[in-house]
Amino acid sequence: MKSIVIAIDGPAASGKGTLARRLAGAFNLPYLDTGLLYRAVARRVLDHGADPADAEAATEQARTLNRVDLERDDLRTKEVDLAASAVASIAPVRAALLDFQRDFAQVSGAVLDGRDIGTIVFPKADVKLFITASLDVRAERRFAERKAQGVATTLEAVRADLAARDEADRTRAAAPLRPARDAHRLDTSTLDADHAFAAAAALVNQALSKG
Ligand SMILES: Nc1ncnc2c1ncn2[C@@H]1O[C@H](COP(=O)(O)OP(=O)(O)O)[C@@H](O)[C@H]1O
Numbered sequence: 001m002k003s004i005v006i007a008i009d010g011p012a013a014s015g016k017g018t019l020a021r022r023l024a025g026a027f028n029l030p031y032l033d034t035g036l037l038y039r040a041v042a043r044r045v046l047d048h049g050a051d052p053a054d055a056e057a058a059t060e061q062a063r064t065l066n067r068v069d070l071e072r073d074d075l076r077t078k079e080v081d082l083a084a085s086a087v088a089s090i091a092p093v094r095a096a097l098l099d100f101q102r103d104f105a106q107v108s109g110a111v112l113d114g115r116d117i118g119t120i121v122f123p124k125a126d127v128k129l130f131i132t133a134s135l136d137v138r139a140e141r142r143f144a145e146r147k148a149q150g151v152a153t154t155l156e157a158v159r160a161d162l163a164a165r166d167e168a169d170r171t172r173a174a175a176p177l178r179p180a181r182d183a184h185r186l187d188t189s190t191l192d193a194d195h196a197f198a199a200a201a202a203l204v205n206q207a208l209s210k211g
């Protein structure tokens with residue numbers, strides 16, 4: 001199969017990762033969850049006792065990030081959610097992570113999900129998807145995940161955290177969260193994962209048949 005790049009962006013808990021993983025499996029492409037890069041930088045900053053908003057400290061951690069950092073099992077906590085969004089607003093942090101993301105797709109193409117894949121990382125991606133869902137639906141999904149992990153929280157707290165992070169991601173100067181002009185928008189508020197996958201796979205097949 002032709003090696004292609006599929007860029008998937010959208011707000012937190014919209015279903016990007018679920019969809020990206022399935023597309024990667026179906027089209028035999030490597031998958032990169034780029035949120036993990038920012039989470040791992042944030043984790044390292046916190047481990048060093050530094051402030052995630054400290055540009056110098058965060059940039060140093062981004063420049064020395066390695067693959068093992070991405071495999072940690074403590075990257076999806078509430079503390080890291082907010083710290084990741086803070087380090088992600090620092091332009092030199094983003095610059096330090098750019099080559100890794102581009103190199104990842106070099107050999108065999110890839111599916112990447114994040115916030116700026118279609119706008120900055122791969123502006124010429126073969127297929128761009130912008131995944132959304134209402135704040136209430138996304139909060140329910142993330143709350144269910146946290147509950148399954150045994151984390152003590154409330155739906156209201158999860159909703160407030162998502163809203164704050166989305167607002168920060170949308171309004172930052174460096175690579176703000178927004179759909180690329182040529183992105184296909186997919187609202188998963190009332191689409192289950194199977195229907196979201198079917199809609200996305202149809203768009204990928206369309207691109208493959210044109211290419
Ligand atoms: N279309 C969908 N319908 C219902 N639940 C979904 C859908 N897509 C994802 N989920 C669930 O929502 C949660 C967040 O999905 P995830 O793919 O991790 O989102 P993101 O990568 O955008 O943060 C997960 O528990 C996932 O199983």
Ligand SMILES: Nc1ccn([C@@H]2O[C@H](COP(=O)(O)OP(=O)(O)O)[C@@H](O)[C@H]2O)c(=O)n1
Nearest residue numbers: 012013034035036038084085088114115116
């Ligand atoms: N390409 C990306 C991916 C993530 N991020 C940042 O990293 C944070 C965590 O991303 P994530 O994709 O793991 O978050 P969830 O959607 O899984 O909650 C986001 O809130 C963004 O601030 C980014 O700025 N650019």
